Amino acid sequence: MSINIGIIGGAGYTGGELIRLLIHHPEAEIRMIHSRSNAGKAVSAIHQDLIGETSLTFTDDSSPLEKGSIDVLFLCLGHGESKKFLAENTIAASIKIIDLANDFRLAAHANAGNRQFVYGLPELNRDIIKTAKNIANPGCFATAIQLGLLPLAKAGLLADIYTTGITGSTGAGQSLAATSHFSWRANNIQAYKTLTHQHLGEIGESLLQLQPVNDVDVHFVPWRGDFTRGIFISSTLHCDESLEEMYTLFEEYYKGHPFTTVSREPIFLKQVVNTNKAVIQLEKAGTKLVVHSSIDNLLKGASGQAVQNMNLVCGLEETTGLKLKANYF
Secondary structure, eight states: OOEEEEEESTTSHHHHHHHHHHTTOTTEEEEEEEOGGGTTSBHHHHSGGGTTTOOOBOBOOOHHHHHTOOSEEEEOOOTTHHHHHHHHSOOOTTOEEEEOSSTTOSGGGOEETTEEOEEOOHHHHHHHHHTOSEEEOOOHHHHHHHHTTHHHHHTTOOOOEEEEEEEOGGGGOSSOOGGGSHHHHTTOOEEOSTTTOTTHHHHHHHHHHHSOOTTOOEEEEEEEOSSSSOEEEEEEEEOOSOHHHHHHHHHHHTTTOTTEEEESSOOOGGGTTTSSOEEEEEEEETTEEEEEEEEOTTIIIIIHHHHHHHHHHTTOOTTTTOOOOOOOO
16 A cells, blocks of 8 residues: 655644654655745755655645645645645545644634544544544644543543643744744743643533533643753642542553553653653642643654544554654663
8 A cells, every 4th residue: 555645834843754754654655745935955955854865855836636646635834824725726535634733623613615624633533533534633732631631521520620731842833933042942941822822722622522511621821841842741630539540540541542651650751752652640639630641742742643643544553654762862
């Protein structure tokens, strides 16, 4: 089996990670990497770590999409740009689309013409994803937070949730900004988008899917950290059940989900960086439960999860091309 791949917006961080994964994927063949600003340039001139690994070049030709010579199209565009691209280009109905932006994640925005997008969190919607043609890949913070809460929602145990999460500088994208410069990030932490982060909407919809109670709020304070990649989340909520009962609940929920592991030892960021893994740990003090969850924001939080979704929609084993090892040192 060979899956012909197209990538739109291949010059950014998520596009680069996607290329790295797919050039080594045993069932995928990259046929086009679209970038208006880099057309004609070698991919390895932009993603310089790929020197010697690929001879692919960027193109601004989108005609393969109209001809249907692509099987799966990944959209690695800025937020709001995916919907615009689909409106401005003719894409054959046979092509499956996986969007890494936030354009189609919410139910109210899941339609684009005659295309219906499914929310692509495999640990929540695996069976639906397998039969879908168009996938809205979840956000990075949303993925990490939801994986720490889904078992509780399924059991009807969610109460108001107070969540703090820290992310690396790659979470801000490749465009330069005042808070992405090394001199600002080094030895520095800052809270941002306090209680208003854009991922809260998709988190709320997913939790309601399992626990249809409207009065559970996620109070989320995200932080910018002084490292390049990874997300670490701590979510606190009321819980009367014992810690052992909670571990049993989480271990049962994630049984059969190959990328999510429940640890009974303290977890840390280096366990997940450069992998498609999510690692979860629980702690309890009195009636307060704390759920720690950690992922790589560019892999399980973006491109790795996108390939995981590609595997599912194309009928492949879910872990194909994603057995990556953490960089421990």
